[in-house]
Amino acid sequence: MGMTVVEKILSRAAGACCLKAGDVVEPAVDVAMSHENAALVINQFKDIYKDTGIDARVFDPSKIVIIFDHRVPAESSKTATNQKKIREFVAAQGISKFHDIRGDTGGICHQILPENGYVRPGDVVVGTDSHTTSHGALGAFAFGIGATEMASVWALGSALNIEVPATIKVVVSGKFKKYVSPKDLILHLIGKISAEGANFKVIEFHGDTINNMSTSGRLVICNMSVEAGATSGIVPADNETVRYLREEAGVKDDISLVQPDKDAVYDSVIEINASKLVPQIACPHTVDNVKPASELAGKKINQIVIGSCTNGRLDDLEIAAKILRGKKISKDIRMLIFPASARVLAKALKKKIIADLTEAGAVIVNPGCGCCLGVHQGALGDGEIALSTTNRNFKGRMGNPNAEVYLCSPATAAASALTGVITDPTKGGK
């Protein structure tokens, strides 16, 4: 009986032959990522060693990555103190893959991991962030865990008692229309299978649309797989994965391309025709409340956000700049752009993308997560509406339970910035 790509990855990582969905394993972890919540991980980690007489040392400092992104620069003395404690821990344990608040190497964890080549196809990646699913874009099995579970990984080097998940195969074929993007594809899929449609399962992406998709686009669809409840999303590694790792992440060593077997057993198969997709919007307050943008056209908005681990990459900023170049955003809205990393921002500056955006009236915020989850900058007022390229629209998400968040692609966000109302980018201005 054949194996899915995740069954193969877990078989290798657990040193077991031919695992299948439902088996319980303890896979070795290749990458263990945390952000500011490392403060809690450190607390729990020390608790594990309490009264044991054993020195609390992490299993392998080279496999641990810590990135400051959620509240950067610190918004409060509490955060600043937590960040200080993490820096001290990082130094004491010899953790070298540490990304502090910096304008050259800083950024959002789900961009820092790929752009530095920290994740390879076939790896087991855990992160104390639900959007760790992103790294399936590189053919890794990547999933979110809580802080106490991470403390356990730091101590033992393996993820405990993992049930091998069943896999849903999603086959996407056809070419996207102009201004339709991977974001529209994943919003469509979440709307189709619901916010819990893939709970405890993996989504494995296939088809010519995926083969032709850049790693940037694959990061979008894997990132948001968790919004359908998936343990992870994954694109089996291919030539594009190798290209990205060699050319953009500077990886020199061998890369193995782990593939699913032809006769792998899937939980179900879903087929999507990408050429028929239109721009999609997830309406408040659940990500599966998805409608075509055209149905919402004309709805007034107060704030546009382009950025985050979902859609803050160079191609996202580039398409927004293309739509806004030489024009002005509506005087009735404010537009915030927060690039996914310092490297993305530097490239966007060099390509004059940032100039196009600011001359149109957008505000550039430093790379970070804050605005997406309402912890730092960009909060909404009572009764206000945001249209955002981020990944969640839960009640209270952008810092105010009396506000609404709609989710969309960068092209839809930019087209709507010009009009001040929700606008389908494929249909031009309102």
Next chain:
Amino acid sequence: MAKVVFKLGNDISTDIIYPGRFMATVLPTETPQYAFADYAEFNARLKKKEVAPGDAIVAGLNFGCGSSREQAASCLKGYDLAVVAKGFARIFLQNAINLGLNTIICPEIEANEGDELEITREVVINKTSGKTFKVQPLPKARQAIIDAGGLIPYTRKRVLEKHGR
């Protein structure tokens, strides 16, 4: 006996259970004050200790969806609440088990605020309505952690074994 102190629908996100703006607070001793912070009335009842340890929140499908923030589990554990839901999101369920928060998967549960529940490993009996509902076992991989009293003692035992103690 567990009294139903709060009833909720489907897809209750961790942003609802523990809003993001309080995420700089991480310690389990400090998180309970922000449990359901945007539901002022319930939050006030919790803080005034009007809810007894062992009392239950009843919810629909996909409870705890969204962020991996462990505060969403630790803030409820702080009041020793039980959560009876038709279904849970994966990371929340795992966090709850790791911290020893009592989570009961009960796909058919019917209960209203004020109802009295008797909760066992196999069933939930709604004493108020007289109806009995089957409990779905937790993912099998998780029982060992519950039996050890949570993930920290479980891992501590493993660390001691690793060091031959």
